[in-house]
Amino acid sequence: PSWSAIDVATPIGPVPHPRLGRVHAALAGGREAHSRIAVVERRDATTLVEVTIATGRPHQIRVHAAAAGHPLAGDPLYAPGGG
Numbered sequence: 001p002s003w004s005a006i007d008v009a010t011p012i013g014p015v016p017h018p019r020l021g022r023v024h025a026a027l028a029g030g031r032e033a034h035s036r037i038a039v040v041e042r043r044d045a046t047t048l049v050e051v052t053i054a055t056g057r058p059h060q061i062r063v064h065a066a067a068a069g070h071p072l073a074g075d076p077l078y079a080p081g082g083g
Contacts, residue, residue, distance in 0.1 A: 001047060001070050005038040008064040012057040023077065024058040026067045033057045035064040046073045 013030025017023045024030075034054040041048040047070070051061045059078070065071055066078040 005036065006068055008035045008037060008068050010064060010067040012060060012063050026063055031057060033060055035060060037065065037068060
């Protein structure tokens with residue numbers, strides 16, 4: 001990411017999923033959620049970050065990293081955008 005740290009306040013809520021039935025994702029009408037993502041180390045293909053969560057929503061770190069445009073490496077479920 002181009003930033004050193006970012007605050008993410010994207011709401012999170014349940015959404016339908018074609019194979020899993022339902023997952024938690026970025027959802028405008030979802031529950032309030034807050035995370036702070038800070039870069040610890042930049043690497044060639046990935047970046048190590050520290051995430052501090054102020055709320056405890058299901059999959060919050062995965063959803064907020066994706067919502068910030070940087071999904072977790074190898075995460076098969078959450079794409080950029082958080083859904």
